[in-house]
Amino acid sequence: MPAPARAFRTTGPDWWRDAVFYQVYIRSFADGNGDGVGDLAGIRARLPHLVELGVDAIWITPFYPSPMHDHGYDVADPRDVEPVFGDLAEFDALLAEAHDAGLRVTVDLVPNHSSHAHEWFTAALAAGPGSPERARYLFRDGQGPDGAEPPNNWPSVFGGPAWSRVPDGQWYLHLFAPEQPDLDFTNPEVLADLEETMRFWLDRGVDGFRIDVAHGMAKPEGLPDMLPMEDTGLLDDHGPGDHRFDQDGVHEVHRRIRRVIDAYPDRMAVGEVWVSDDDRLAQYLRPDELQLAFNFKLLTAEWDAAALRTAIEHSLATVEGTPAPACWVLSNHDRPRHVTRYGDGNEGTRRARAAALLQLALPGVAYLYNGDELGMPDVDLPDEALQDPIWERSGHTERGRDACRIPVPWSGTEPPYGFSSSPGTWLPMPEGWGPLTAEAQAADDGSMLSLYRRALGLRTTSPALRGDAVEWLPAPEGCLAFRRPGGLVCLVNLSPAAVPLPEGEVLLASGDVAGGTLAADTAVWLRAG
DSSP states (O other): OOOOOOOOSSOSTTGGGGOEEEEEOHHHHOOSSSSSSOOHHHHHHTHHHHHHHTOSEEEEOOOSSOOOTTTTSSOSOTTSOOTTTOOHHHHHHHHHHHHHTTOEEEEEEOOSBOOTTSHHHHHHHHHOTTOTTGGGBTEEOOBSGGGOBOSSOOBOTTSSBSEEEOTTSOEEEOSSOTTSOBBOTTSHHHHHHHHHHHHHHHHHTOOEEEETTTTOSOOOTTOOOOSOOOOOOTTOOOOTTOTTSOOTTHHHHHHHHHHHHHTSTTOEEEEOOOOOOHHHHHHTTSTTSOSEEOOTHHHHOOSOHHHHHHHHHHHHHHHTTSSOOOEEESOOTTSOOHHHHTTSHHHHHHHHHHHHHHHHHSSSEEEEETTGGGTOOOOOOOGGGOOOHHHHHTTSSOOTTGGGOOOOOOSSSSTTTTSOSSSOOSSOOOTTOGGGSHHHHHTOTTSHHHHHHHHHHHHHHOGGGOSSOOEEOOOOTTEEEEEOTTSEEEEEEOSSSOEEOOSSEEEEESSOOTTSEEOTTEEEEEEOO
């Protein structure tokens, strides 16, 4: 008989409220078949790493059939598996093994757009103007003589106009790449298809979804021109003059999503919502909408005590009065890794260690990006290695996101460091990463990996980290200090000089505190006496 399933690390219908999620960028996590690209078999093989790390759940980026113009976020079939990543049987095996290991599994949902290779878009091009097939997307006639100008002035997030013209003269909207046509969510067929996709994966047993571009999906009536603006670049702060995102109609889509999720016990959804206004972001967290929304203020804050405190205060203010906890993230597949943001090299690593303790001391949900636990930096790739569509769409003026997507180093002293049996990894791995590998760090008690393991262990077991509140404490200039209701005190020294260590039992520190002081760029967890 098979061994009984191990209990999940987090239990109950609201298991996600204080969970630690681990983002698996599937192309870069682990390659199980030796083709240089990460896949589902690779994730299965590395589940023990995630169990030992101490996370509660994983989020897997898109593994669906796709031409890969945006590395999976251009979905041709949302209810199947891209062969480069495996097949449905492989996914089912991964899900079962993760559950047996006590890990929840969440997957990406990409509702705003499809691939241009989706059967719907192929049918839309064949059917012509005014057809029901085109009504699933946002086709419009152009402006100017012979309709030769785009229907409005909206820019694509990836550079260039947000419109492409088809041979019969009409234009279609794509807020991202031309290979990612936007769907029209005023069309009941589009909403019904999204619900069918959700049920397909929920019926297989997934524990929830991360919703891509969750502030998209609704467009203003008539698609009016925006305030004049340059191409915004990926994930800039979209303000009130930006008609492409955060339209009020998006909330009805989220209510439909929530009704599907509520029919399945213990499932959840987190939204990628790039909305900076606290009140606007809070609307996505109403009782009948998303359970969680990423608050990216911590991810975008500078390494500065005032900036980080402001980010934390705004994040907590957003969820106050909603049913949701705060949701903290330091890095992801779209932004520079925080080791690099904080200065790179030894300085960036030291600050990243402190930031890990800051993030994991805060109440609510934490998301880690694969490689955070190893202290991975960005990698400056040669031009010929770049693959992000932003590089081409921007006319080679924006390098895109490849630098933060380098494959994870697992073992050995030379590329590909156990990521693959093939030296030809989809993005090249640099020399000199031997000390960064999971194997090397597991044997080093002072490594970033060891720090994460201890922090996650304490987060799970120590009563000091209980409670939802944050009480700010007096702190030396350039420092942050707060107390959790369970008694944890977190002190982060962002000043250039060492500061005295407060009284209390040291639970964990990101650097040496044996001398009774906390060095610059160091954090400590204390249990107050």
